[in-house]
Amino acid sequence: xxxxxxxxxxxxxxxxxxxxxxxxxxxxxxxxxxxxxxxxxxxxxxxxxxxxxxxxxxxxxxxxxxxxxxxxxxxxxxxxxxxxxxxxxxxxxxxxxxxxxxxxxxxxxxxxxxxxxxxxxxxxxxxxxxxxxxxxxxxxxxxxxxxxxxxxxxxxxxxxxxxxxxxxxxxxxxxxxxxxxxxxxxxxxxxxxxxxxxxxxxxxxxxxxxxxxxxxxxxxxxxxxxxxxxxxxxxxxxxxxxxxxxxxxxxxxxxxxxxxxxxxxxxxxxxxxxxxxx
Numbered sequence: 001x002x003x004x005x006x007x008x009x010x011x012x013x014x015x016x017x018x019x020x021x022x023x024x025x026x027x028x029x030x031x032x033x034x035x036x037x038x039x040x041x042x043x044x045x046x047x048x049x050x051x052x053x054x055x056x057x058x059x060x061x062x063x064x065x066x067x068x069x070x071x072x073x074x075x076x077x078x079x080x081x082x083x084x085x086x087x088x089x090x091x092x093x094x095x096x097x098x099x100x101x102x103x104x105x106x107x108x109x110x111x112x113x114x115x116x117x118x119x120x121x122x123x124x125x126x127x128x129x130x131x132x133x134x135x136x137x138x139x140x141x142x143x144x145x146x147x148x149x150x151x152x153x154x155x156x157x158x159x160x161x162x163x164x165x166x167x168x169x170x171x172x173x174x175x176x177x178x179x180x181x182x183x184x185x186x187x188x189x190x191x192x193x194x195x196x197x198x199x200x201x202x203x204x205x206x207x208x209x210x211x212x213x214x215x216x217x218x219x220x221x222x223x224x225x226x227x228x229x230x231x232x233x234x235x236x237x238x239x240x241x242x243x244x245x246x247x248x249x250x251x252x253x254x255x256x257x258x259x260x261x262x263x264x265x266x267x268x269x270x271x272x273x274x275x276x277x278x
Contacts, residue, residue, distance in 0.1 A: 005269075008261035015255045022247050025239040032063070033093025033211035036239035038203075054203040055213075060092070060238035068232045069097045069104070071172055075227015077198035078213065080113035080149055081106055088113075090197060090222075093211045095234050102155035102163070110212075113149035114178070114192040121177060121190040123147060149195045152178065164191075172231035196225035 021037040028034040036056035062072045071094035073079065078090035089110065096112050098104050104112040115123045122129035125147055157165035167180030167189070176194040181187065199205065204218035215222060 004261060005265040008258045008265065012255060012258040012262065015251050015258060019248065019251045019255070022244050022251060025244045026241060026248070029237050029239050029241045029244070031210075031237050032095065032234050033060075033091065034237035034239060035092070035207070035211070036237070036244075055205065055207065056238055057202045058238040060235040062230070062233040063236050065095060065232055065234040067097055069172075070095055070232060070234050071176075071194065072230045072233035072235050073196060073225075073227050074230060075196075075225065076202075077196040077225020077227060078202075080195040080197055080222075081110040081212070082113055082149075082151070083110050087214075089208060089212045089214050090205065091212045092235050094229075098154055102153050104152035104154070108209075111151045113195045114152045115147060115195060116150055117177065117190040117193055119189060121193075123193060150192075152192045152194070154178075154180075154191075172229065174228040174230060176229035194229055196227065196229070197222035198225035199223065 018039045021039050025036050036058070038054045038056050057076075059074070062074070065072075071079070073092060073094060078092055079094055079096075081089050081091055083089065091106070093106075095107050096104055097107075104114075106112065118124055118129055120129070154163045154167075154170060156163060159165075162168055162182075163170055163180055167182050168184075169181045170191075171179045171181055171188075172194070173179065176196060177190050178192040178194070180189045180191050182189075199215065199222060200220040201218060204216055204220075205213035206216050206219075207213050
């Protein structure tokens with residue numbers, strides 16, 4: 001068993017790491033798409049030590065985006081994005097826009113993924129539609145549906161300036177479906193459904209860059225996500241300022257206690273050395 005001095009030193013180091021995570025949370029309370037750090041601790045006979053730093057999966061508040069093309073996910077899951085090498089990642093930050101070629105992309109150029117729909121709004125598996133009830137049931141049961149995603153693209157016809165050559169505008173509804181609209185909105189055709197995936201253990205996703213994650217063995221494979229997708233909004237940080245201020249105060253107290261223990265043990269050690277040398 002280690003003595004009180006070793007316990008205090010280990011606790012001090014763990015507390016400083018905890019404060020670093022809390023500080024990052026407080027600095028990003030208003031950063032769109034930021035996921036809060038959650039520090040877990042485990043206790044040993046030689047004090048406490050950090051166990052893991054997980055990302056909170058809690059819902060962030062919505063705020064108006066910079067464009068009607070932005071989207072907000074109210075529910076569980078992540079939007080699916082793909083980089084230029086074809087690698088898949090996941091994000092809650094729907095700050096997406098169509099580029100000059102009509103490709104729906106993230107602010108850093110990754111392609112947003114979805115499913116192609118037929119005129120009835122059914123997801124297409126190759127040339128065959130997938131039963132909507134099967135897809136919905138799989139989502140409710142937390143299961144996976146192995147349907148390849150595709151890039152979402154609304155190219156503009158240079159001849160008439162319309163999306164896909166026949167739609168004057170588009171709209172993204174709560175079910176995550178992107179509709180093409182023509183004849184002043186009288187014609188409304190489903191074109192794509194935004195892909196939303198979740199994980200059985202989403203806290204174990206690995207963050208490759210702020211707000212973007214990839215799956216790990218601990219997170220498990222992606223399953224169908226659930227929730228409403230709202231156009232024109234984005235998700236703010238899910239880190240609350242008030243809660244993190246309270247954690248900061250707790251950490252400060254813990255740090256002072258450990259520092260006091262270290263100081264006391266040094267004094268006792270010094271006294272012991274003096275007694276032995278006298």
